[in-house]
Amino acid sequence: MGYRFCCNAESAAAITFCDLCNGDRNKKKKHHQRRPGNNIRKFSYAELESATGGFSSSSFLGKGSHGTVYRAIIDGGNLMAAVKKTINVAIDSIQNDNINNSPADNEIEILSKIRSHHLVNLLGYCLDLPEKKLLVVELMPNGSLDDLLHSSPRPPGWSQRIRFALQTSKAVETLHSSNPPVIHRDIKSSNVLLDRNWNARLGDFGLAVRGHVDDVRIRCTPPAGTLGYLDPGYDAPENLSTKSDVFSFGILLFEIISGRNAIDMNYCPSSVVDWTLPLIRKGNFTSLYDPRIGPPDDPSVIRELAVLAARCVASDAEKRPAMAAVVGSLRLAWKRVNSISSIWNHIKRRMVKPSLAMCLMRRLTLMVLSRALDIVVEILR
Numbered sequence: 001m002g003y004r005f006c007c008n009a010e011s012a013a014a015i016t017f018c019d020l021c022n023g024d025r026n027k028k029k030k031h032h033q034r035r036p037g038n039n040i041r042k043f044s045y046a047e048l049e050s051a052t053g054g055f056s057s058s059s060f061l062g063k064g065s066h067g068t069v070y071r072a073i074i075d076g077g078n079l080m081a082a083v084k085k086t087i088n089v090a091i092d093s094i095q096n097d098n099i100n101n102s103p104a105d106n107e108i109e110i111l112s113k114i115r116s117h118h119l120v121n122l123l124g125y126c127l128d129l130p131e132k133k134l135l136v137v138e139l140m141p142n143g144s145l146d147d148l149l150h151s152s153p154r155p156p157g158w159s160q161r162i163r164f165a166l167q168t169s170k171a172v173e174t175l176h177s178s179n180p181p182v183i184h185r186d187i188k189s190s191n192v193l194l195d196r197n198w199n200a201r202l203g204d205f206g207l208a209v210r211g212h213v214d215d216v217r218i219r220c221t222p223p224a225g226t227l228g229y230l231d232p233g234y235d236a237p238e239n240l241s242t243k244s245d246v247f248s249f250g251i252l253l254f255e256i257i258s259g260r261n262a263i264d265m266n267y268c269p270s271s272v273v274d275w276t277l278p279l280i281r282k283g284n285f286t287s288l289y290d291p292r293i294g295p296p297d298d299p300s301v302i303r304e305l306a307v308l309a310a311r312c313v314a315s316d317a318e319k320r321p322a323m324a325a326v327v328g329s330l331r332l333a334w335k336r337v338n339s340i341s342s343i344w345n346h347i348k349r350r351m352v353k354p355s356l357a358m359c360l361m362r363r364l365t366l367m368v369l370s371r372a373l374d375i376v377v378e379i380l381r
């Protein structure tokens, strides 16, 4: 079950933040005392304006379809955050018109009820100016998975790619297993951001919906998502399910394996899924990997990843695996790619010069340390 907590936000009347307090002020206080670390902070517009240098170009981090994102230095540098400024409420309302919630309202509502180290968590918000709602979220200083896969001069290797896929799958699993479940509806590489430790975190909850599939709210929410990642079976509100996220995750996995965009007009077929599925059916797995990094040392890894991605994009939603099963498969793939024998094979195959051997030994040490760290984190969870 996800965290549920109270934000004590009187001005955010339209938003139901806490179903434990149920509006009882005394309960609210006790609840706050029990979970002090979970408070969502309410900022003033002036505070965030000053934290972003007046939303200056030097603080600018990027622009999406719902707004602009700025780096913010809060509390004299004690808190580094990202501030999302919505572009225009009128546009927002059209895109998410079922409940008159803008993506900003939606993101506040959902993220204030769920928290995980696999998500870009909400730190606070500012609703001083209704036409300029501001969201304060954790800063992800290493850009997005989209940048890393498609624009970086040093594309990530297999171990890192599988780690990103595993961390993202855990994020989606956290959403699906919360009560009521959250369906993200916009899983894509540009919404997977990298934190300061290069861990993948799922962000952008502007389109997410929280509830059971037969809830009125979901029944009244028109289909939305991003072309190339959108489940073709999700063509009407009643066809939304957690399996729509599984479909988008499958596309993301193909993107991670091949280094190709979900849709790339430079190729024919332009859709990564239309290009990949015939190759998988023919058992031609060697054409699938990103040519910039070559195949993994254990060739069965690519077959397993490709088959997993193909199962995620099955046209029959029922046949797609649940996210928990996807996490299990990726965990196995990650273990296999980081097994001592796989690393040793890697060293043997590439040990050409002593300097290279040193470099590989350093990599081996890092891999062992990173695996040990992951085991510790798993145990602590």
Ligand SMILES: Nc1ncnc2c1ncn2[C@@H]1O[C@H](COP(=O)(O)OP(=O)(O)OP(=O)(O)O)[C@@H](O)[C@H]1O
Residues within 6 Å of the ligand: 061, 062, 063, 064, 065, 066, 067, 068, 069, 082, 120, 137, 138, 139, 140, 141, 143, 144, 190, 191, 193, 203, 204
């Ligand atoms: N928490 C964050 N920390 C650092 N950069 C961020 C953060 N959130 C978003 N960004 C950056 O800001 C830009 C815009 O993000 P945003 O989520 O608004 O849109 P998007 O996901 O790129 O596109 P769309 O809105 O079309 O889905 C992106 O380049 C993203 O990498």
